[in-house]
Amino acid sequence: MFTGLIEEIGVLRRAQRRGEAMVLTLSGSKVLEDVKLGDSISVNGVCLTVIAFDGGSFSVDVMPQTFRHTNLSELKPGSPVNLERAMMAGGRFGGHIVQGHVDGTGVIVGRSAEANAVVFTIKPHDEGLLRHVVSQGSITLDGISLTVAVVDREAGTLTVSIIPHTLKETALQYKQAGDTVNVECDILGKYVDHLLSQRGRGASEAAPARGRGGLTEELLRDYGF
DSSP, X not given: OBOSOOOEEEEEEEEEEETTEEEEEEEOSGGGXXXXXXXXXXXXTEEEEEXXXXXXXXXXXXXXXXXXXXXXXXXXXXXXXXXXXXXXXXXXOOSOOBOSOOOEEEEEEEEEEETTEEEEEEEESSGGGGGGOOTTSEEEETTEEEEEEEEETTTTEEEXXXXXXXXXXXXXXXXXXXXXXXXXXXXXXHHHHHHHHHTTOTTOTTSOOTTTTSSOXXXXXXXXX
């Protein structure tokens, strides 16, 4: 589990690819201070397992599922990436609950300045992800915990506003319109939506499910609202 607070920007040194399987070797310093084999490190928001390391780099396996559903397949030697170690139980929880389980990718369709901030507009490749995104809620883009400023469901986009510190300390500073980002929606919203959609299913998966559509007027009446 991660917080979405990026610890450092790493660089891809080498990508060994066999079909849709890869071994990535990345540079790092802070994330290597207490690293052990089998540790989890978030790379652009993807939870990966350390399979080898030395004083200045570490290697991770990327399986086909991850290859197909994240932007790791687009990395080339020299590409900057966001790095974060797994959250320590006794540490400050400065971001939000981030699993490192990417829901999909999105393309940056707009980048503009607004006073001291930079505004990014993202269009998920799967617009169904927007059902789990709410204005002023949390979203993870390339591993960065951010606050959603606007959700435009008609356009199929979400917008975030980045403060100068976050831009400077993450690889998002290098991203422009047309680039892709990994998107992980807030886990709380996903679980609530799933539980509501399963309400009434009972023992039979084939049985009609009252309230299967999620939060409905009927469901609210049933619970006294």
